[in-house]
Amino acid sequence: MDIQDLATDIPVEGEHSIEGIDFITSGEQYLTFMLAEEQYAVDILCVEEIRSWEQPTKIPNSPSYIKGVINMRGIIVPIVDLRLKFNIGEASYHETTVVIVLTYHVDDFSRTIGFVVDAVSDVLNVKENDIQSSPAFGGCVQPQYVEGLINVDKNVVTLLNVEHLQKVEKHTLQH
Amino acid sequence: MSVDLSQFIPSFLEESFEGLELMESSLLNLEAGDHETIHSIFRAAHSIKGGAGTFGFDVVTEFTHLVETLLDEMRDGRREVVQKDIEILLSSVDCMRLLIEAARDKESYDEDKVSKTTKELSQTLASNETTNVTNSEQTTQTVNNASDNQENDELLTYLIHFVPEHDLAKTGNDPLFLFNALAELGELTIKANTSELPALNDIDPQELYLSWDLTLKTSANKEDIHEVFEWVEDECLLEITLADAINQEAPEQTQNLAVEQVQEQVQVQEQVAETKDTPSPDTEQTTTSKPKEKTKAKAKAKVEVSSIRVGVDKVDHLINLVGELVITQSMLSELGNDFQMDNIERLTNGLEQLLQNTKELQESVMRIRMLPISFAFNRFPRLVHDLANKTGKEIELVIKGEQTELDKTVMEQIGDPLVHLVRNAVDHGIEPADVRLANGKSAKGTISLDAYHQGGNIVIEISDDGGGINREKVFAKAVEKGIVEPNNTLTDSQVFDLLFEPGFSTADQVTDISGRGVGMDVVKRNIQSLGGRIQVESAIGKGSCFKVNLPLTLAILDGQLVKVGSETYIIPLISIVESLQVDRELINKVSGDMTLYRLRDENVPILPVYQLFGLATDFTEIDNALLVVVEADGQKVGLMVDDLLAQQQVVIKSLKDNYQQVIGISGATILGDGSVAMILDIPGMIQMALSYAQKKQQSSSEVGEFC
Numbered sequence: 001m002d003i004q005d006l007a008t009d010i011p012v013e014g015e016h017s018i019e020g021i022d023f024i025t026s027g028e029q030y031l032t033f034m035l036a037e038e039q040y041a042v043d044i045l046c047v048e049e050i051r052s053w054e055q056p057t058k059i060p061n062s063p064s065y066i067k068g069v070i071n072m073r074g075i076i077v078p079i080v081d082l083r084l085k086f087n088i089g090e091a092s093y094h095e096t097t098v099v100i101v102l103t104y105h106v107d108d109f110s111r112t113i114g115f116v117v118d119a120v121s122d123v124l125n126v127k128e129n130d131i132q133s134s135p136a137f138g139g140c141v142q143p144q145y146v147e148g149l150i151n152v153d154k155n156v157v158t159l160l161n162v163e164h165l166q167k168v169e170k171h172t173l174q175h
Numbered sequence: 176m177s178v179d180l181s182q183f184i185p186s187f188l189e190e191s192f193e194g195l196e197l198m199e200s201s202l203l204n205l206e207a208g209d210h211e212t213i214h215s216i217f218r219a220a221h222s223i224k225g226g227a228g229t230f231g232f233d234v235v236t237e238f239t240h241l242v243e244t245l246l247d248e249m250r251d252g253r254r255e256v257v258q259k260d261i262e263i264l265l266s267s268v269d270c271m272r273l274l275i276e277a278a279r280d281k282e283s284y285d286e287d288k289v290s291k292t293t294k295e296l297s298q299t300l301a302s303n304e305t306t307n308v309t310n311s312e313q314t315t316q317t318v319n320n321a322s323d324n325q326e327n328d329e330l331l332t333y334l335i336h337f338v339p340e341h342d343l344a345k346t347g348n349d350p351l352f353l354f355n356a357l358a359e360l361g362e363l364t365i366k367a368n369t370s371e372l373p374a375l376n377d378i379d380p381q382e383l384y385l386s387w388d389l390t391l392k393t394s395a396n397k398e399d400i401h402e403v404f405e406w407v408e409d410e411c412l413l414e415i416t417l418a419d420a421i422n423q424e425a426p427e428q429t430q431n432l433a434v435e436q437v438q439e440q441v442q443v444q445e446q447v448a449e450t451k452d453t454p455s456p457d458t459e460q461t462t463t464s465k466p467k468e469k470t471k472a473k474a475k476a477k478v479e480v481s482s483i484r485v486g487v488d489k490v491d492h493l494i495n496l497v498g499e500l501v502i503t504q505s506m507l508s509e510l511g512n513d514f515q516m517d518n519i520e521r522l523t524n525g526l527e528q529l530l531q532n533t534k535e536l537q538e539s540v541m542r543i544r545m546l547p548i549s550f551a552f553n554r555f556p557r558l559v560h561d562l563a564n565k566t567g568k569e570i571e572l573v574i575k576g577e578q579t580e581l582d583k584t585v586m587e588q589i590g591d592p593l594v595h596l597v598r599n600a601v602d603h604g605i606e607p608a609d610v611r612l613a614n615g616k617s618a619k620g621t622i623s624l625d626a627y628h629q630g631g632n633i634v635i636e637i638s639d640d641g642g643g644i645n646r647e648k649v650f651a652k653a654v655e656k657g658i659v660e661p662n663n664t665l666t667d668s669q670v671f672d673l674l675f676e677p678g679f680s681t682a683d684q685v686t687d688i689s690g691r692g693v694g695m696d697v698v699k700r701n702i703q704s705l706g707g708r709i710q711v712e713s714a715i716g717k718g719s720c721f722k723v724n725l726p727l728t729l730a731i732l733d734g735q736l737v738k739v740g741s742e743t744y745i746i747p748l749i750s751i752v753e754s755l756q757v758d759r760e761l762i763n764k765v766s767g768d769m770t771l772y773r774l775r776d777e778n779v780p781i782l783p784v785y786q787l788f789g790l791a792t793d794f795t796e797i798d799n800a801l802l803v804v805v806e807a808d809g810q811k812v813g814l815m816v817d818d819l820l821a822q823q824q825v826v827i828k829s830l831k832d833n834y835q836q837v838i839g840i841s842g843a844t845i846l847g848d849g850s851v852a853m854i855l856d857i858p859g860m861i862q863m864a865l866s867y868a869q870k871k872q873q874s875s876s877e878v879g880e881f882c
Binding site: 056057058059060061062068069070071074075076077078111112113 | 742787788789790828829830832833834837838839840843845849850851852853
């Protein structure tokens with residue numbers, strides 16, 4: 001079956017599987033990634049690109065989780081190590097270590113930040129009412145960053161709030 | 176058919192502001208009998224009125240109509256051009272600007288000023304009423320507006336004499352449309368006048384030879400009829416008269432009209448009274464609080480993001496360059512598809528061409544951001560005119576080098592400091608006429624603004640032929656304020672630099688123009704934040720000159736690349752005094768652990784960059800280290816670095832876009848290898864070192880690594 005046939009065969013609604021590919025045509029899509037053993041997700045529409053890890057240029061006197069800035073096609077993008085920020089696992093850099101670059105738009109204003117994670121895993125398709133609110137128990141991740149929880153098979157994926165991830169970045173740094 | 180007009184509003188606003196500027200500068204140069212200038216002022220006002228009407232900015236239309244009426248009288252020679260009227264027109268221009276800004280921001284405006292000017296305008300107009308046709312037209316309009324409310328059903332007969340210019344049709348106007356529009360207002364009778372029609376042989380089919388007499392029976396008022404002709408008014412002779420006034424065969428109606436006219440007068444008076452006592456009706460709707468200041472600040476902020484106008488030649492040049500770049504690109508990719516070693520020469524040539532193209536492209540793109548400095552200078556004739564009136568001095572403003580080009584961002588930020596300097600020149604520089612005459616000068620003072628390029632910088636000079644700066648007075652004042660010690664000996668330029676100290680003012684009397692001692696320090700700081708500097712020259716009795724030296728652009732700077740640990744930093748070349756290798760014998764340790772370096776007869780504190788930024792490096796020994804001596808705010812410091820690399824031009828990228836301002840860093844740039852390097856902010860670093868030292872003093876027991 002070539003690509004042309006695939007295109008005409010895509011059904012309008014529902015979930016279908018053609019030759020091992022999941023075609024998801026309803027609900028919102030989320031990119032999931034790993035921090036140590038835990039799974040996290042962000043809205044896929046915020047994802048600008050996924051890059052392999054490269055040593056960024058340090059910003060003097062910045063918090064330890066700000067790894068520095070990189071040049072993304074002429075744009076200066078700060079890099080935040082989510083493992084250090086959330087204090088999950090150890091911040092080591094392997095072949096699977098990637099940087100997810102997220103852009104968040106509000107009106108005319110937009111902010112682009114790259115986040116270091118252990119690995120990207122999947123794209124999830126979730127209906128809005130499948131997102132559960134997170135229990136108010138403490139954890140490493142402060143509650144304002146958590147949008148909700150999603151059950152996937154036996155696992156739980158934490159859905160992160162991109163707006164807060166980027167906004168709080170600004171505030172915590174203004175000592 | 177409905178067209179979304181809102182998309183044209185930004186262009187209208189832009190054109191209106193340009194029109195207002197034109198009106199302002201023309202008014203300042205206006206002399207009696209100068210018809211051409213009056214015409215151009217009138218045209219500007221007229222297009223603003225027309226545009227505002229189209230977009231429904233009624234307040235603007237109404238106000239501009241008054242202005243236009245006054246201008247019309249001047250244009251037709253029915254009114255002398257006197258200074259008083261020019262002043263009123265100038266403040267009207269201010270009001271129009273306020274109103275248009277308010278319309279743009281959908282906010283309220285300074286009602287007092289507008290209603291005051293409206294009153295002045297109406298009074299001026301009224302003072303010439305008896306002989307004035309346009310004025311009575313104005314009156315009729317007001318009345319008709321009013322009568323609209325009461326006698327809407329009354330049918331009036333208008334005689335319209337319409338003589339279009341021959342080339343009316345060429346501007347896309349068709350009289351037939353106008354007549355159709357008129358027919359919608361009421362019963363229309365049209366009589367064409369063919370007397371001007373040439374012989375058939377001589378007819379140019381594109382010209383219009385007819386004129387018309389129209390009779391319209393309508394309940395609509397005169398303004399409605401004018402509105403139909405709005406777009407052709409400039410290109411025709413148009414007379415609209417109430418038929419009843421001349422038609423003796425309808426005595427009843429005449430009588431009726433007489434009554435009306437009495438009513439009119441009463442209403443006009445009422446209206447004048449109304450404007451006097453209460454805010455005008457339009458302003459009543461808006462809130463009574465006055466967010467004047469806020470609006471101003473907001474407008475300023477908005478100006479910065481607005482568009483720029485670029486000459487077509489610049490854009491064409493750019494397109495040519497892009498074309499060449501595309502050709503080079505396709506050549507290179509063709510070469511790359513099937514590359515053999517014997518093609519290496521072609522490859523080198525291609526790369527060279529690419530380099531050339533990119534360089535030229537960069538230059539022309541930068542040139543797009545450049546605007547002639549006349550954009551910043553334009554406001555000064557008006558400012559000096561107003562200030563001269565206020566202070567009662569006679570001042571002539573001479574502007575030179577208006578075509579000198581400057582980066583748009585620099586231009587926006589240099590405006591306010593320049594205003595301040597010019598204000599100072601008027602207030603403190605130029606002496607009153609009697610003093611000038613007593614000193615053997617002409618009564619009229621001269622302030623000149625000059626701009627020219629010098630190296631990679633632009634120099635703006637603000638000079639006056641006034642009294643000059645009194646060195647002794649400045650020094651005495653500085654001693655009094657405790658800025659310097661009385662026994663210090665200072666050079667002239669050091670004394671003049673004291674003027675820029677915070678809280679310094681030598682004006683004997685504080686006026687509302689200047690002299691409050693806030694300002695000059697702000698001027699200096701603003702100029703420094705643009706990477707520029709200011710110098711003062713002055714001679715007693717001859718005048719003073721303020722020289723502002725600015726970089727041409729903020730987007731690119733000449734930098735010195737230095738290495739600290741594994742990081743590369745860029746030091747702006749403009750702040751570097753010199754770079755040197757440390758001579759061990761010239762190092763002195765004082766007051767604990769401050770390290771000073773003896774640079775000739777000066778002691779320069781040494782700042783190790785690795786310590787300040789918390790970096791790991793092998794070069795921690797001061798012996799034989801490299802020292803880059805930099806200067807900011809008159810303070811010299813030596814930055815200790817590992818290595819000096821190349822000097823190059825770098826493009827400044829803001830860290831604020833995606834991150835935030837970092838202390839000690841003014842921005843970042845991308846180097847040739849694609850990596851990011853930080854640009855050092857020298858004043859920020861000095862501040863940082865100072866606060867570090869203070870912290871250490873506060874807790875002297877606490878010894879440890881910085882940060």
